[in-house]
Amino acid sequence: MNTRTVSLHILFLFLLLHLIDSLRTLDQNNTMKDGDVLISQARKFALGFFSPGNSSLRYVGIWYYEQLERTVVWVANRENPVNHTSGVLAFDHYGNLVIRDNIGNLPIWSTNISSLTSNNSATAQLLDSGNLVLIHDLSKEIIWQSFDYPTDTFLPSMKLGSDRRTGLNWFLTSWKSEDDPAPGSYSCRFEPTGYPQWFLYKGRAPYWRGGPIIENPHGVDRAMPHDFNFTVTVVRNATEVSTSYSTSTISRYVVQESGSCRLSMDP
Structure with a gap:
């Protein structure tokens, strides 16, 4: 193989990797295969296929993009994994985003937007x-948005509560184990009656109560960085009852499979 051929192969490989790495949107003309990654504009988050823990099963999830240790914050097909690396993520002819087993062409998961027709088209x-x-x-x-279907992680600008128009309930559910993202025994829910507060449930039984939620910035905690800001918002109106939060740093609440709720912050 001569130098020119080798150079062309290297250039082709570079262009291929750049194409995968620079995928910003997914539309009717694209298909995401296992190994491809969809990246947010500022390269904060990535979406793609992954295997949790020691499992070899494949799931489509969202994680922080430029962190050494993969931290998954959302899983699409948490109860229906793909058994091998032949899975694909693409739009069907109705405009729904679908995960398929490419070997048997079997649907694994779908956004399932019932109002769409074959004349609709969407971009992810x-x-x-x-x-x-x-x-x-x-x-x-x-x-459609993944924030309407939380898994175990509560991110800034995400909501917990309920949408009175659609009937959607926004709550967190723990993984079964580090190797299995299927819904576990614990769930965290926002209870709006009386004083709004968080409840942690084990099955259907209350397991822990967080106390009344106080809106606006928390008091200064000496253990926190001096520029740390944490703001809680509660909404109660005709369309929704919800709570959300914002921070000045990367943060997330996680309902762990052990039944604990943990706030994690990254510099």
């Missing part, structure tokens, strides 16, 4: 908040 985009959204190509409205 991963936001820098960690929210995967489907945007209608004509109206430019968000018609």
Whole structure:
């Protein structure tokens, strides 16, 4: 093989890797295979196939992009894994985002937007908040988002509570184990009646109560960085009852499989 051929092969490999790495949106003309990655604009989050812990099963998840240790914050097919690396993520002819087993062409998971028809088209985009959204190509409205279907992690700008218009309930559910992201025994829910507060449930039984939620910035904690800011918002109106939070640093609440709730912050 001569020098010119080797150089062309290297250039082709570079262009291929750059194409995969620079994938910002997914539309009707694209298919994500196992190994491809969808990255948010500021390279904060990534979406792709992964195997949790010591498992060889494959799931589609979202994780922090430029961290050495992969921290998964959302899982699509948490109860229906792909048994091998032949899975694909693509749109079907109705405009739904679907995970398929490419060997048997079997559907594993779908956004399942029932109002879509064959004339609809949408584009998938991963936001820098960690929210995967489907945007209608004509109206430019968000018609589906992963924040409406939390797993075990509560991120800034995500909501816990309920949407009175759609009937959606936003709550966290622990993984079964480090190797299995299927729903576990513990769930964290926002209870709006009386004083709004968080409850941790084991099965259907209350396991822990967080106390009343206080809106606006928390008091200064000497253990926190001097520039740390943590703001809680509670919404109670005709369309929704919810709580959300914002911070000045990378943070997340996680309901762990052991039943504990943990706030993690990264510099």
